Amino acid sequence: MNEKMGRMSIETKIKNAVLVGLQLPKMSTQELDGSLQELTRLVTTLGYNVVGQLTQKRSTYRAAAVLGEGKLKELAEWTGGTGKIASMVDRKITKAEAKRIEEAGADEDAGAEDADADEENFEAEDEAVAEAGALTEDQKGSAQIVIVDSDLSPSQLRNLESATGVTVLDRTGVIIEIFSRHARTRAARLQVEIAKLTYVAPRLRETGASEDRQGGGGKGAGESSLELDKRKIRDRIKELKTELASIGNEHQIRRARREQENCVALVGYTNAGKSSLMRAMTGSEVLVADKLFATLDTTIRPLYPESRPKVLVSDTVGFIKKLPHDLVASFKSTLDEALHASLLLFVVDAADPSFRSQLEVTQSVLAEVGAKDIPSLLVLNKRDRLSEAEQTEIKNEFSDKRFSDTVMISTRNKDDLKLLRDKIMSYFESHMVDEDLFVPYSAKGVIGEIRARMRVLGETYDEKGVTLKVRGAPEALAHVKKHLS
Ligand SMILES: Nc1nc2c(ncn2[C@@H]2O[C@H](COP(=O)(O)OP(=O)(O)OP(=O)(O)O)[C@@H](O)[C@H]2O)c(=O)[nH]1
Numbered sequence: 479m480n481e482k483m484g485r486m487s488i489e490t491k492i493k494n495a496v497l498v499g500l501q502l503p504k505m506s507t508q509e510l511d512g513s514l515q516e517l518t519r520l521v522t523t524l525g526y527n528v529v530g531q532l533t534q535k536r537s538t539y540r541a542a543a544v545l546g547e548g549k550l551k552e553l554a555e556w557t558g559g560t561g562k563i564a565s566m567v568d569r570k571i572t573k574a575e576a577k578r579i580e581e582a583g584a585d586e587d588a589g590a591e592d593a594d595a596d597e598e599n600f601e602a603e604d605e606a607v608a609e610a611g612a613l614t615e616d617q618k619g620s621a622q623i624v625i626v627d628s629d630l631s632p633s634q635l636r637n638l639e640s641a642t643g644v645t646v647l648d649r650t651g652v653i654i655e656i657f658s659r660h661a662r663t664r665a666a667r668l669q670v671e672i673a674k675l676t677y678v679a680p681r682l683r684e685t686g687a688s689e690d691r692q693g694g695g696g697k698g699a700g701e702s703s704l705e706l707d708k709r710k711i712r713d714r715i716k717e718l719k720t721e722l723a724s725i726g727n728e729h730q731i732r733r734a735r736r737e738q739e740n741c742v743a744l745v746g747y748t749n750a751g752k753s754s755l756m757r758a759m760t761g762s763e764v765l766v767a768d769k770l771f772a773t774l775d776t777t778i779r780p781l782y783p784e785s786r787p788k789v790l791v792s793d794t795v796g797f798i799k800k801l802p803h804d805l806v807a808s809f810k811s812t813l814d815e816a817l818h819a820s821l822l823l824f825v826v827d828a829a830d831p832s833f834r835s836q837l838e839v840t841q842s843v844l845a846e847v848g849a850k851d852i853p854s855l856l857v858l859n860k861r862d863r864l865s866e867a868e869q870t871e872i873k874n875e876f877s878d879k880r881f882s883d884t885v886m887i888s889t890r891n892k893d894d895l896k897l898l899r900d901k902i903m904s905y906f907e908s909h910m911v912d913e914d915l916f917v918p919y920s921a922k923g924v925i926g927e928i929r930a931r932m933r934v935l936g937e938t939y940d941e942k943g944v945t946l947k948v949r950g951a952p953e954a955l956a957h958v959k960k961h962l963s
């Protein structure tokens with residue numbers, strides 16, 4: 479299994495990438511450009527150099543090699559490939575079939591995979607070669623990897639690799655690769671590994687011909703090594719999920735302890751400036767970097783200087799368009815963090831021309847997991863990159879009541895940060911209630927907790943204990959009262 483999976487990882491010597499973008503009927507040219515720009519940033523984050531890009535209008539993603547013949551040849555010029563798909567039969571495997579094959583196991587697999595030996599070419603006529611003149615001599619054969627800006631079925635991936643002669647990655651593949659390079663904690667590593675294996679499994683193919691069948695021993699008798707690999711992967715995923723679940727419990731326990739505190743979750747598109755804001759507001763040393771998915775792990779810290787009541791801020795993984803569902807699911811614990819917050823800070827990079835659609839993506843994913851009703855504050859960040867006029871225009875655009883409140887800031891401006899902090903504090907204070915709490919001397923220990931969680935406005939003593947006039951969040955009050963009853 480490892481040998482085959484080794485092939486899925488990218489060798490470090492690969493440097494030049496050529497991108498492929500498909501424009502489906504509903505997609506505007508602007509959207510296509512935006513998507514390819516984002517893909518360029520993703521690919522650059524992986525350390526590759528984008529040397530060219532190729533786009534084509536298509537009515538569907540379903541074609542055997544995604545691209546039409548002419549474009550496929552042009553692509554192969556970039557990589558020095560043949561531009562032809564080695565196997566005829568491969569063309570007939572649809573996505574649905576590939577899934578069925580994977581689920582059903584051996585028999586169909588063998589039939590489909592045997593076709594690898596078939597040398598028949600993709601299409602007989604070569605009319606498209608005429609387009610080849612588009613590339614300069616320097617460009618020809620200059621790319622060592624092809625990156626497609628949409629998700630590919632296993633057979634499409636195989637066909638493209640066969641035609642180009644190089645490694646092909648789709649958008650999900652790129653994101654998974656970035657995630658796996660950036661994962662630091664055990665939970666993040668486990669989540670990435672599950673996503674990676676889920677992605678890898680259907681893309682495994684038979685390496686050799688029929689001698690690959692396992693002749694002897696154990697329950698694997700008669701299984702092809704492909705099935706064996708797939709089974710091992712399924713088992714491994716199960717194992718990893720169990721391990722992750724045990725960490726998940728720890729998370730939950732810690733969260734339960736925090737539940738009575740005021741939590742603010744920073745959410746937003748990747749690179750919006752969440753971690754920069756986290757640093758500025760809490761004085762923590764979280765990683766800030768001008769690359770996509772710099773943060774994968776959740777960090778929680780109190781506001782610094784400390785506030786009364788205490789407010790915790792959490793920073794987590796960012797969102798991206800077309801984030802694969804497997805990946806979203808594997809980062810569920812991250813999203814849970816947002817679900818348990820009392821206030822969401824939607825951080826956007828207001829200087830990015832596509833910030834509106836980025837905000838939409840963030841909102842829709844959060845709505846999907848049930849965070850729709852959590853009060854939220856819109857933070858329009860990086861205002862230092864905008865002119866006064868642009869700032870005013872954007873502020874006006876968001877002056878309606880889509881968010882509880884909107885604030886435009888730069889994480890580099892101290893006054894802006896103070897303003898944001900004041901808004902956060904006034905949010906919590908506006909949600910607080912005043913109450914008199916009687917604390918008997920026998921329960922003196924609770925007083926420290928009361929002082930940490932809420933404001934004490936006055937105190938009167940009598941022979942049995944002290945009555946505190948407090949102002950606090952309803953949850954904090956309920957929690958303290960449990961200790962007093
Ligand atoms: N000009 C400008 N740049 C900023 C501002 N805030 C953050 N940045 C930069 O934006 C880039 C991304 O910042 P991060 O804080 O790492 O962004 P993030 O939202 O945590 O990104 P991920 O962890 O990838 O999701 C870094 O290069 C920051 O220095 C700002 O107010 N103005």
Ligand SMILES: [Mg+2]
Pocket residue numbers: 752753754765766772773794
């Ligand atoms: Mg970050």
